[in-house]
Amino acid sequence: MRTWALFFAFLYLNIYGQRYTSEWYNTDNGLPQSSAKAIVKDKYGFIWISTDDGLVRYDGISFVTFNNFKINNLHFGEFIGDPLSDSITVLNNFQENKIIIKNKIPRLTQRYSHDKTLFSNRNSFVYRIATNTISSHFYNDVQYFIQLKKSSYHFGEKNIIIYKDGKGNETRINIPFSNKDLSNIFVYNETLFINNFKDRITYSICQGKLSVSEKPSLFNDPGTKIYWQQITNQTFIINHNNIYIVEYTENKPILKFLVQYNEIGNHSYYSMFYDKDFNKLYLGTLNNGFNILSLSNFYVARKETEFSNNVAYASLPFSKKTIITENGTEFGKNGIVQKYAFGNNDSYFMMYDSSENILIKKRNSVIRFFKNSGYKKKDSVLLKPGFENFMKSGNLFATSSSTTSGNHLYLSKKETFGTPDFTYTFNGFINTFFQYNRNEVLAGTSDGLYLLTLGKNTPAPVLKNTHIKSIIRTKDNLVWVMTNKDGFYLLRNRKMIKMPEDRNGYLQSAHYILEDQQGFYWVSSNNGLFKVPKKQLLQYAQDRKSPVFYYRYTKKDGFLTNEFNGSSQPNAHILENGEFVFPSMDGFVFFNPSDIKTYYPDRKKIYMERARIGNSGVVYFNNFLDLKNNYKTADIFIDLPYFSNLENLYIEAKISGKENSDWEQIPIGKDLKYTISNLSPGEYTLNVRILVSPDGEYEVKTVKFNIQPLFYQTLLFRVSFSITLLVIIIVIVQLATNFLRIKNKALKQIVHNKNSELKETYLNLEVVQNNLQKEAEYQKKLVETISHDITTPIRFISMLSQKLYESDDIELQKKYFDSIYKSSEQLYQFTLNLKEYTELYRTENIFEEKEYLVNRILESKKKLFYEIAKERGTSIITTAREHSYSKVNEGILSAIIHNILDNAVKNTFDGEIILHITSHKHTTIITISDTGTGMSLEQIAIYRNLFKNPKIETPSFRGKGLGLHMVIHLVKKIGAEINFKQNYPKGTVVEITLNKNQFL
Incomplete structure (x- = not known):
C-alpha cells in the first residue's frame, strides 16, 4: 500500500508542457449535425463520430456521413465493441436499432438482448456503464454494472461493490461508496479505479483484490474531472484546465500531460479521444460541434505585453537553454527569463567578442556590454559616417560602410575597429562575409557572391545578379x-x-x-x-x-x-541543451528536433474502394470498376487516414492501358480523388503512388477499370456490319441485273412498237423526204471530208515511216518520230470527235423529257479541260451565279460547248477562259470568251454567214477543219443561235442562245 501511495504522490512530477492549435468543425464545414457524442478510431485508422444525424467517418481530409440507413431514428449514442477485431457497434436512442461498423462501412444489423445498455429488473433499472463522460450523472435508485472481457463489476448497494469473475463467482468489496461516486471511476483492462475526492483516497480493485492509496494526487483532487471510454481504453484527467491522459506501466497508472486548454469549461464537452499516432486530441460537444487540438512541441517565446514588437532578428545564445536579443531580453522556450538594460539598439547586428562581451550596433557606434559585470557595464566606439555593420567569421573581423564612393568591406585580424588590414569595394550593398579558408573570404552583396583573396584587391565573382542574404x-x-x-x-x-x-x-x-x-x-x-x-x-x-x-x-x-x-549574421542557433531557435515575425521558435515528428501515411492503410460516377451517389467496388459507355466523369476516391498538415502529402497518379498518361500530382482539396474523363472504351489501370517515408519511399496502389464500348464500337458489331454490307451489295447487284433485264425486254418491245408505227407513218414520208435528202447530202459531204482529212495524215505518216526506215541519223530519226507522234495525235483526236458527232447526227430527240441544270455541263467541261489549260498557263473561270435549266438534248448541247471550249483552250496561252450563263424570260445565253489568238474578222464573217444561210445545204468542209462546222450544224439542229465576235483586247467571244419557248 505504501508503494501505491508513494507512486501517486509523485504524479505531479511526470508532466511537461505542450502548445496546440485548435480547429472547430460543425454543420458549416463537414458535420451533418453539431453534436459529437462519442469518438473512436477503427483498426483502419479512421476516426468515427456519433451524432444525432448519423455516423461520420473522418480521415483528416474530409468527413463522410452515413445516415441513409432504413431506420427512422438517427440519434446515436456511445460506441461499444472492439476496434481491433473490426467490430464497433452503436445503438440509437431508446435502443431501437443497432449499427455495426465493419470494414470501414457502417451497416444496420440485428439487435440482440445483450446489446442493450439499459435493462429492467423487476421494479428497478440496470444500466451498463461503457463511458464515463465529463458530465455524467448517476443515481442511487439505479443499478449499474461494468462489463469487462472476463469479469464484471456491479454497483447498487451502498458501500458495496460486487466483483463477478468469468465463472460467476462473486466477491463483495466494502468501501465508502455510493452510485454518485461513479463519476470518479475509470477502468483499465480488468482493474477498477475509484477516487474519493472528499477524503483524497484512491481505491483500485483488480480481480476482486482491493488496494488503497491515501496520499493526495491529481486522481483524487477535488478539482479533477474524469473522462473514461471503455472501447478506446482511454482515461483523461482534467484539472484546472490541464488535460492529462492516463498511461500505464505494469498496470499502474501514470499521468502524461497533454495540454493546458483554458476553454475546456466553455463548451458542453461530452466526448474525448487522444490519437497518439498524430498527437491530436479530439473533443466532442453536445451542441457546438467537433474540436481538434493539434498538440505541438514547438514553443514560441515572445513578449506578452500589449503593443509589443515581437519581430525577431538578431540574437545570441546566452545560456544552455536561452538566447538574448539586442535589447537585453533573455528568452527561453517558455518566454522571457530576464531583462538586461541594453536600451534601444539596432535590431540586426550583435555578436560576442573573444571575451564573450556582447557587441551591439547603435547608429554609428558599437556598444560593448562586459560579461564580467553581468552585462551591466558598457563602453562604446564611434565609427566613421556611413558605418553599416560589423561581423565576425573565423579569426577575421569585418566592418562595412556605404559612402558616395561605393560600398566598402574592411577586414582585420584584430578585434579593434581601427585601421583595417584589407579593404574591398563593391557596387552592391554588403550583407555578409565568410572566411572560406585561411587566405580566402566570401563576400555576399545585394548583387552577387564574390571570392576575395587576402592581399589582392580584385574580387572574383562566384554568383552574379543575386541578392545574397547569409553564408x-x-x-x-x-x-x-x-x-x-x-x-x-x-x-x-x-x-x-x-x-x-x-x-x-x-x-x-x-x-x-x-x-x-x-x-x-x-x-x-x-x-x-x-x-x-x-x-x-x-x-x-x-x-x-x-x-x-x-x-x-x-x-x-x-x-x-x-x-x-x-x-x-547568424540568427538561428543550436543551444547547449540541443534545442533549435529560429526567429520569426512573431517571436522566437524553440524546439528540440528529436521531439518533432514527421507524419506520413501508413502504407497498410491506403484504400481505393469508393467511386462517384457523374452526379450519382457513391458506389463501392473491389479492385475493379466497370464504367458504362455513357459515363461523363468518374471520381475514384483515395481514402487514407492522415491527420497532419495536408501540404506534406505527396500523391501522384497516372493511367495506363489503351491510353497512357504521365505521373501527375493529385490536388489536395475537399476530397482526395482522381477524376477519369474523356477516355475511349477499353481496359485501363489507375496507378496511385503515395510518399510514405522521408526517405522517398512510395506505396503504389492500383485499380483496374473498364470503359464499356458503344454498340457500334464492338468487334461483334463491326463483323456483323461488314457481313450485312456485303449482303446488301450482292442484293443490289442482283436487283440491278434483274432491272436491266426487264428494261432490255421493254426496249425490245418499244423497238417492235416503233417499227409498227413506222409502217403506219410510211405515208407521211413524203413530207420529210426533202429533209432526208438534205441529210443524206450532208452525210455524203461528211464522208468526203473525212476521207480527205484521213488520207492526208495517213499518207504523211507513211512517208515519214519510209524516211525513218532509210535514215541512220539519230537526230533526224528523233525529228521523224516527233512528226509521226504529232500526226498520230491529230488523227486520234479527229477519230474521237468523229464517233461522238456521228452519233449526234443520227439522234432524233433534240429535247429531254425533264429539265436539267445547264451549269452542270459547264462545270463538267471545265473539269475536263482544266489540266490541259493549266499546262498552257490558262485558267478557266465560271462566273454563272444563278442556276439555268433547259430541255435541249443534253448530249448535243454538251458537244457544242465541248468543241467551243476545246478551240478556246487550243488557241489560248497564258490567258483566261470565262464561262458564263445569263438566263432571261424567253432565252438562255451561254457565253464562252477567251483571251487567246482569236478569230479574224474574215473568219467571223464566214461562220456567221454559214449559220445564217437559211438552206440546210452545207458546203464541203475540206481544208477548213471539222469542229465549228459540226457546231453550227448542231446549233441549227436544236433550233438555237450562235454568234461570234472578237474579245478585246484579244481573243474570241462565242454566244449560244437557247430558246425556252420551243419546249414549253
Whole structure:
C-alpha cells in the first residue's frame, strides 16, 4: 500500500508542457449535425463520430456521413465493441436499432438482448456503464454494472461493490461508496479505479483484490474531472484546465500531460479521444460541434505585453537553454527569463567578442556590454559616417560602410575597429562575409557572391545578379549560401549548386539552415519551416536529378506565424541543451528536433474502394470498376487516414492501358480523388503512388477499370456490319441485273412498237423526204471530208515511216518520230470527235423529257479541260451565279460547248477562259470568251454567214477543219443561235442562245 501511495504522490512530477492549435468543425464545414457524442478510431485508422444525424467517418481530409440507413431514428449514442477485431457497434436512442461498423462501412444489423445498455429488473433499472463522460450523472435508485472481457463489476448497494469473475463467482468489496461516486471511476483492462475526492483516497480493485492509496494526487483532487471510454481504453484527467491522459506501466497508472486548454469549461464537452499516432486530441460537444487540438512541441517565446514588437532578428545564445536579443531580453522556450538594460539598439547586428562581451550596433557606434559585470557595464566606439555593420567569421573581423564612393568591406585580424588590414569595394550593398579558408573570404552583396583573396584587391565573382542574404557553415563542414529570392545553394569546390525548390516555391526566400543529430536539415523561410533529409540534398548536388522531399511546418503545427526572419549574421542557433531557435515575425521558435515528428501515411492503410460516377451517389467496388459507355466523369476516391498538415502529402497518379498518361500530382482539396474523363472504351489501370517515408519511399496502389464500348464500337458489331454490307451489295447487284433485264425486254418491245408505227407513218414520208435528202447530202459531204482529212495524215505518216526506215541519223530519226507522234495525235483526236458527232447526227430527240441544270455541263467541261489549260498557263473561270435549266438534248448541247471550249483552250496561252450563263424570260445565253489568238474578222464573217444561210445545204468542209462546222450544224439542229465576235483586247467571244419557248 505504501508503494501505491508513494507512486501517486509523485504524479505531479511526470508532466511537461505542450502548445496546440485548435480547429472547430460543425454543420458549416463537414458535420451533418453539431453534436459529437462519442469518438473512436477503427483498426483502419479512421476516426468515427456519433451524432444525432448519423455516423461520420473522418480521415483528416474530409468527413463522410452515413445516415441513409432504413431506420427512422438517427440519434446515436456511445460506441461499444472492439476496434481491433473490426467490430464497433452503436445503438440509437431508446435502443431501437443497432449499427455495426465493419470494414470501414457502417451497416444496420440485428439487435440482440445483450446489446442493450439499459435493462429492467423487476421494479428497478440496470444500466451498463461503457463511458464515463465529463458530465455524467448517476443515481442511487439505479443499478449499474461494468462489463469487462472476463469479469464484471456491479454497483447498487451502498458501500458495496460486487466483483463477478468469468465463472460467476462473486466477491463483495466494502468501501465508502455510493452510485454518485461513479463519476470518479475509470477502468483499465480488468482493474477498477475509484477516487474519493472528499477524503483524497484512491481505491483500485483488480480481480476482486482491493488496494488503497491515501496520499493526495491529481486522481483524487477535488478539482479533477474524469473522462473514461471503455472501447478506446482511454482515461483523461482534467484539472484546472490541464488535460492529462492516463498511461500505464505494469498496470499502474501514470499521468502524461497533454495540454493546458483554458476553454475546456466553455463548451458542453461530452466526448474525448487522444490519437497518439498524430498527437491530436479530439473533443466532442453536445451542441457546438467537433474540436481538434493539434498538440505541438514547438514553443514560441515572445513578449506578452500589449503593443509589443515581437519581430525577431538578431540574437545570441546566452545560456544552455536561452538566447538574448539586442535589447537585453533573455528568452527561453517558455518566454522571457530576464531583462538586461541594453536600451534601444539596432535590431540586426550583435555578436560576442573573444571575451564573450556582447557587441551591439547603435547608429554609428558599437556598444560593448562586459560579461564580467553581468552585462551591466558598457563602453562604446564611434565609427566613421556611413558605418553599416560589423561581423565576425573565423579569426577575421569585418566592418562595412556605404559612402558616395561605393560600398566598402574592411577586414582585420584584430578585434579593434581601427585601421583595417584589407579593404574591398563593391557596387552592391554588403550583407555578409565568410572566411572560406585561411587566405580566402566570401563576400555576399545585394548583387552577387564574390571570392576575395587576402592581399589582392580584385574580387572574383562566384554568383552574379543575386541578392545574397547569409553564408552558413553547418557542422558537417558544408557551406550554404542563402539568397533573397533565388533559393539556397551549396558551395562546393568554389562552385554554386542550386538546391531544388519545394513544390510551392516557398524556399525561394530561404533564411537559415541548421543540421540536427538525426541527419536532417532545418531551413527557415518566408513561408514556413522546412525539414529535409541531408542525404537527399547531397545526392541531388551530385547528380542534379534525384528527388528531394521537403516536409513543411506551419502555423497548424504550433507557430504564431509562417514567416520567419533572417539577417546577415547568424540568427538561428543550436543551444547547449540541443534545442533549435529560429526567429520569426512573431517571436522566437524553440524546439528540440528529436521531439518533432514527421507524419506520413501508413502504407497498410491506403484504400481505393469508393467511386462517384457523374452526379450519382457513391458506389463501392473491389479492385475493379466497370464504367458504362455513357459515363461523363468518374471520381475514384483515395481514402487514407492522415491527420497532419495536408501540404506534406505527396500523391501522384497516372493511367495506363489503351491510353497512357504521365505521373501527375493529385490536388489536395475537399476530397482526395482522381477524376477519369474523356477516355475511349477499353481496359485501363489507375496507378496511385503515395510518399510514405522521408526517405522517398512510395506505396503504389492500383485499380483496374473498364470503359464499356458503344454498340457500334464492338468487334461483334463491326463483323456483323461488314457481313450485312456485303449482303446488301450482292442484293443490289442482283436487283440491278434483274432491272436491266426487264428494261432490255421493254426496249425490245418499244423497238417492235416503233417499227409498227413506222409502217403506219410510211405515208407521211413524203413530207420529210426533202429533209432526208438534205441529210443524206450532208452525210455524203461528211464522208468526203473525212476521207480527205484521213488520207492526208495517213499518207504523211507513211512517208515519214519510209524516211525513218532509210535514215541512220539519230537526230533526224528523233525529228521523224516527233512528226509521226504529232500526226498520230491529230488523227486520234479527229477519230474521237468523229464517233461522238456521228452519233449526234443520227439522234432524233433534240429535247429531254425533264429539265436539267445547264451549269452542270459547264462545270463538267471545265473539269475536263482544266489540266490541259493549266499546262498552257490558262485558267478557266465560271462566273454563272444563278442556276439555268433547259430541255435541249443534253448530249448535243454538251458537244457544242465541248468543241467551243476545246478551240478556246487550243488557241489560248497564258490567258483566261470565262464561262458564263445569263438566263432571261424567253432565252438562255451561254457565253464562252477567251483571251487567246482569236478569230479574224474574215473568219467571223464566214461562220456567221454559214449559220445564217437559211438552206440546210452545207458546203464541203475540206481544208477548213471539222469542229465549228459540226457546231453550227448542231446549233441549227436544236433550233438555237450562235454568234461570234472578237474579245478585246484579244481573243474570241462565242454566244449560244437557247430558246425556252420551243419546249414549253
